[in-house]
Amino acid sequence: MAATATAKATAKAADPDSGKKSAEKGKAADKAGKGSPQTGGGGGAASADPVKLRDRFEIHPDKPLPDLDTPSAKAFEVQDRRGAGRALYALIGRADTLQRTTVMRALRGMQNPGMLQFIEGGTIDWPPEGRKVIASIYERPAGGKVMADLNATIDVISDQFFAKKVIKPLHDALAELRSRSVTHRAIRPDNVYFFDAKGDRLVLGDCLTTPPGYDNPALFEPIETALCTPEGRGSGHYSDDMFSLGVTLLFLMLGTNPVRGRDPEEVMRQRLEQGSYATLAGENRVPLSMIEPLRGLLHDDSRERWTLEQLDLWLNGRRLTPLQPRMEKRAQRAFKVGNNEFATARGAAYGLMKNWDKALGIIKEGRLEVWLRRGLEDNERADQLSTVIKVVEALPGDKRGQGDLMVARCVMVLFPEAPLCFRNVRCTLDGFGPALASTMMRKGDVKPFADMVTWDVVKYWVQAQSVYNPEHTQAEQNFRDMRIFLANKNKGYGIERIAYEQNENMPCLSSFVETEHVSEIRELLPALENASKSADTKTWPVDRHIAAFTASRYERDLTPQLKAMEDPEPERQALGMLSLLAVLQWRLGPEALFGLTSWLGGLVTPVVNSYHSRERRKRMEKEIPRVVRKGSLPELYNLLDNAEERGSDHEGFETAKAEYAQAKRQITALETGQAARDENATRMGHQAAAVGSVIVGLLTILLLLLVRLF
Known part of the structure; x- marks a missing residue:
């Protein structure tokens, strides 16, 4: 249970949601399978026999490496049959967690001094769980983790060597990933390792065994993704990695968690109202030489956040002046949601997200609109809110869904950049698919996802954005396609089809x-x-x-087979299914x-x-x-659906039907006496015809005689 303990410690240290969330995740996972497929990596009695991957790598279930565990994966010793003496280890992820198997192709063969080399990965039979799982094999770092967990205290690295020893290798690793069109999305101090025993070389760790950003406490995520549920953060952008890098650097230069001991909810509220840099670094003694890059990396506006190029310029001696973040307008009096008070529109949006069941009542009471007009003195936003309420109330549909849509759209008015929100679902555009897959893999309730598609939440979210992004247009089309799938209740469609279409790595x-x-x-x-x-x-x-x-x-295209499987005739259903598999x-x-x-x-x-x-x-x-x-x-x-056989059978059946009909008519005639009458009529007809023929013949002879005589 080391991974679970680490996850809980991490949550308490830094995540506004994950204090409860990680615990809930752990409980849900344990409930899903105690020592079963759901528990990931452990679960059963260890087997002494090594498990082979690609007939080359031997993974030893009986040789765990707990010091290299991650919150969602267990580490085990690996031997390379072709490279004796090479130190390797495997991470076995949770069976109920979506893994980034598609990214494996991009990382295979990548060699960069700032990142653990990914050696190989794939599906293996895993005896401890009695099922197949995904194994990811890496070079084994001799020096272990830089921070064992996020509550640890470590010796700080001298300012003189910090840029060269810490920032440079991590920068180079991210540059290599970007050249392969991959985001890391798992940058945090307990996923940074000393590759050598002396601790001279730092490397980034695994980024494959969970959905993007899944194991990151909210503290390491930009505000927009920090508000998401862990599985809903999406692959994101390179700017998300830059923010995570900034928080990681702050941890390492301070030697401890900068907000250790603080309530995660309070940290999130402060970030929303005062900004991430002020919240994380403001009260800590940050070396003067590091203030500039930290301000740039921890900027809450992704468009102003430092890029790899800007960080590279700084590493090479050029000094840059990051733009100061724009402070949110603060209200004269706070707006209370639940037990918390908020002084900004973004803060109020966060309050509604966290108190979803109460939010609708707050909105309909009019308190929010009044606060926007009087407290925040933002009449434009108040007018938008009023319009949204009227428009949603006029929509047809069930009241529950209508209410959820109203809350979702009001959150968009208050905080347009916030993630998609609908009941307990909070995700980015590209995090919708992984969030749905993760929920489905854990046998959770997928109705909120279906309702998000039905109520066209993405369309309203895109309309709320102030900056045009071509990706938004593509996302709208993507969700329109989802609505088509959802409207079809037959096999091969529905919410299941959406999940597989949105996650090419979903089993x-x-x-x-x-x-x-x-x-x-x-x-x-x-x-x-x-x-x-x-x-x-x-x-x-x-x-x-x-x-x-x-x-x-x-x-x-398998439409004919899928359609046949829904045919009311049992034989058509069977043939449709057989055709699909054939x-x-x-x-x-x-x-x-x-x-x-x-x-x-x-x-x-x-x-x-x-x-x-x-x-x-x-x-x-x-x-x-x-x-x-x-x-x-x-x-x-x-054999069963041969066209010739079908045709022959049909012809034979039609012939048999005709013969049967004729026989039936004959039987009926015999039973009613009609047959005798028909026979007499036929005989009399024959006699009349014979007499007629004789008369005609005699007349003909008579005419011929008369012609000769005269």
């Missing part, structure tokens, strides 16, 4: 394959094959998650799927029964076991 959460950590479409059928050994074969192997995962990951095997392999084919073979009775010919049905029933033994889903599909 399939179907109960059939959840322990297999299937994150790529090629892995799905082998995982289902494995699941066939223990699954209830009377159930369909394609549930909502598998359908949505397949539709989002497979490069071709296409995957045909395109992606593997060659044989004996268990899965057997599973499906037992579910296709409605298809067989849809044929009219008894002989054809018997023939199919005999053929199915043969195809099952071959393990071929395409062959099974072709």
